[in-house]
Amino acid sequence: MQRLQVLKDTLFALDLVQRQALAGSVLAAxxxxxxxxxxxRQLKTVPLxxxxxxxxxxxxxxxxKIYPFKVETSDEEIKDLHERIDTSRYTDPxxxxxxxxxxxxxxxxxxxxYWRHEFDWKKQVAVLNKYPHFKTKIEGLDVHFIHVRPxxxxxxxxxPLMLVHGWPGSFYEFYRILPLLTETQxxxxxxxxxxxxxxxxxxxxxxxxxxxxxxxxRIFLKLMERxxxxxxxxxxxxxxxxxxxxxAQMKPQCVKGLHLxxxxxxxxxxxxxxxxxxxxxxxxxxxxxxxxxxxxxxFEKNVYEILRETGYFHIQATKPDTAGCGLNNSPVGxxxxxxxxxxTWTDLKNKNLVDGGLERKFSLDDLLTNVMIYWTTGSIVSxxxxxxxxxxxxxxxxxxxxxxxxxxxxxxxFPGELMHCPKSWAQIRYRNxxxxxxxxxxxxxxxxxxxxxxxxxxxxxxxxxxKL
Numbered sequence: 001m002q003r004l005q006v007l008k009d010t011l012f013a014l015d016l017v018q019r020q021a022l023a024g025s026v027l028a029a030x031x032x033x034x035x036x037x038x039x040x041r042q043l044k045t046v047p048l049x050x051x052x053x054x055x056x057x058x059x060x061x062x063x064x065k066i067y068p069f070k071v072e073t074s075d076e077e078i079k080d081l082h083e084r085i086d087t088s089r090y091t092d093p094x095x096x097x098x099x100x101x102x103x104x105x106x107x108x109x110x111x112x113x114y115w116r117h118e119f120d121w122k123k124q125v126a127v128l129n130k131y132p133h134f135k136t137k138i139e140g141l142d143v144h145f146i147h148v149r150p151x152x153x154x155x156x157x158x159x160p161l162m163l164v165h166g167w168p169g170s171f172y173e174f175y176r177i178l179p180l181l182t183e184t185q186x187x188x189x190x191x192x193x194x195x196x197x198x199x200x201x202x203x204x205x206x207x208x209x210x211x212x213x214x215x216x217x218r219i220f221l222k223l224m225e226r227x228x229x230x231x232x233x234x235x236x237x238x239x240x241x242x243x244x245x246x247x248a249q250m251k252p253q254c255v256k257g258l259h260l261x262x263x264x265x266x267x268x269x270x271x272x273x274x275x276x277x278x279x280x281x282x283x284x285x286x287x288x289x290x291x292x293x294x295x296x297x298x299f300e301k302n303v304y305e306i307l308r309e310t311g312y313f314h315i316q317a318t319k320p321d322t323a324g325c326g327l328n329n330s331p332v333g334x335x336x337x338x339x340x341x342x343x344t345w346t347d348l349k350n351k352n353l354v355d356g357g358l359e360r361k362f363s364l365d366d367l368l369t370n371v372m373i374y375w376t377t378g379s380i381v382s383x384x385x386x387x388x389x390x391x392x393x394x395x396x397x398x399x400x401x402x403x404x405x406x407x408x409x410x411x412x413x414f415p416g417e418l419m420h421c422p423k424s425w426a427q428i429r430y431r432n433x434x435x436x437x438x439x440x441x442x443x444x445x446x447x448x449x450x451x452x453x454x455x456x457x458x459x460x461x462x463x464x465x466x467k468l
Contacts, residue, residue: 046249046400051215053198053206054140062137064226069133069144069202073125077376081331085116088332099343099351103336107355111339112332114364124369128172135202136226138219144202145195145223146171150182153189159256159462160229161190162220162247163447166238166262167383168338170201170373172366173448180455188462193227195220197239197386201373205382212389213239214400217246221254230254233462237261237446239386246400248407257434257465259410259458261446262417265425266401274424286424290438294413294420302419305348309418312341316387324381334380335371342367345444347416361449408468410435410461412454416443435461 052058090105098104131146150158161181163174171194181190197216199205206215220243224232234244234255241262248255265271274285279296282288287295295301315323327334343356350357358367374380395401409430413420415438423436437457442450 044403044406045252046214046246046403048218048221048250049214051139051211051218053208053211053215055207058140062140064137066134066136066226069135071125071128071133071202073121073376078121081121081375082116084331085112088112088330090332098354099340099356103340103343104354104356105336108332108336110355111335111358111364111368115331115335115368119365119368121372124365124372127175127369130175131178133202136223138222138226139215141198141206141219142204143195143198143219143223144171145193147227148178148182148192148194150189150191153185156187156189157466158189158191159466160224160227160232161192161458161462162224162232162234162244163192163194164220164234164236164240164243165194165197165200166236166240167200167386168341168370168374169238169445169448170370171196172370172373173445177447177451177455180451181458184455184459186459188459188466190233193224193229193232195223197243197383199382199386200379201377205379205385206389210389210392212386212392213242213246214250214398216243217250221247221251224254231256233257233259233458233465235259235261235458238444242390245405248405248409249400249403252407255407257408257410257462258405258430259412259461261412261414261454262444263411263421263426263430264419265421266428267396268428270428271425274422287422291420291422291424294415295422306419309344309348312337313387316384317391318388320384320388321381324384327380328378331371331375334375335368337380338371338374339367342445345416345418346449347443366448405430406432408432408434408465410437410457410464412437412439412446412457414439414442414444414446414450416441418444434464 090109093105094101131148133144133146135142135144137143150156163177165171165173174192174194178192178194181192183189196203198211198219231254234247234257236242236244237260241260244255244258244260248258270285274287275295275298277285278287278292282292327337339358340356342362343350343358346361347357350360358364374383409432411421411423411426411430411433413436423433426436427433435457439446439450439453439457442453446454
């Protein structure tokens with residue numbers, strides 16, 4: 001019996017040793033996995049880097065103060081505009097061409113006549129100054145932004161939100177949505193920061209080559225840090241979509257949530273398979289009926305339309321300064337170039353209308369105010385250069401193309417957007433989609449066209465994220 005007890009004790013001791021060894025191995029393996037996971041997560045961000053885009057050499061110290069700014073005009077500025085308008089010449093349009101050749105010159109005369117005789121720039125400057133404007137120096141550039149704080153109300157959570165515009169828009173695109181985000185009676189309200197991309201409007205243009213969306217994202221992250229925000233939401237369309245995406249890739253710990261009204265997917269086998277099978281068995285490749293309706297026939301609804309609508313893109317991504325010379329010298333040429341986009345990108349069917357459908361969603365005062373921001377600041381050329389800088393190399397080989405987006409993401413798919421991106425495609429890049437909404441109407445300039453729809457979608461997305 002004693003030997004049996006010794007044997008049992010020995011076996012128990014061996015079993016205990018084995019268990020301890022196994023536990024140690026598990027802990028070691030777990031520690032290794034945790035380390036590798038941590039390293040992997042560390043690698044899955046875009047390097048922040050640094051830059052200097054001002055004229056000349058970088059000084060030892062840069063002024064980091066924030067200064068109030070006010071939009072101003074003068075009688076001389078308006079007089080010069082009118083004189084240039086008065087000496088403009090036009091080419092007669094092709095009969096019955098509507099907007100199929102671009103901005104129809106017959107209707108252009110109507111718009112320009114309103115601009116010359118009825119549009120009140122001084123009044124619109126007062127509208128622009130409705131919200132507080134500021135400037136601050138970051139990486140050598142004067143960065144302009146508006147900062148709108150909500151009125152204080154009890155039982156409301158105030159959340160910081162950055163809105164970023166694109167081309168050929170401006171911060172003014174958001175003037176119709178700002179009250180819906182900052183004056184809402186909802187339990188969630190926003191403190192909105194809306195910057196101008198450097199080279200657009202009142203933000204200084206880069207003096208050096210290479211200023212792309214990554215540089216812009218870094219500058220906007222520094223802006224939010226300077227304003228005291230360690231966590232915030234970001235929203236954008238067009239270039240604003242890429243810039244805010246880059247911000248989320250650089251500092252995912254700062255971007256609590258990312259909301260986009262324009263988004264694209266990485267190309268790959270999944271997308272190719274969707275195009276092949278989607279029209280026949282969409283459920284097998286993660287496409288909904290609405291996806292099928294918006295995507296197919298693919299070449300007619302997407303490829304051909306994109307080719308017809310991206311002539312400007314090839315010019316601006318290669319020789320922006322050449323075309324920009326004429327636009328910067330002629331207000332009528334500038335208006336035609338910019339407003340044609342507000343016609344077609346709102347609804348591709350507008351090209352079949354004599355007036356381009358411009359006033360279906362916008363007023364001429366709003367459209368011309370956006371044009372005047374480009375005209376008075378002489379920023380059309382520098383805004384066009386943004387395409388050159390972002391496509392100087394293959395976009396698929398840029399560092400941000402290889403880094404997935406892991407922050408909570410909300411996507412608003414407007415039917416009039418230039419190209420539809422199904423949720424199943426978006427998930428290839430955006431790995432944490434909390435909200436995907438098929439919007440009932442609206443096109444490329446969502447905040448300008450359908451501010452209520454966009455505001456509602458932003459709010460519902462943020463509420464989902466805040467509940468986490």
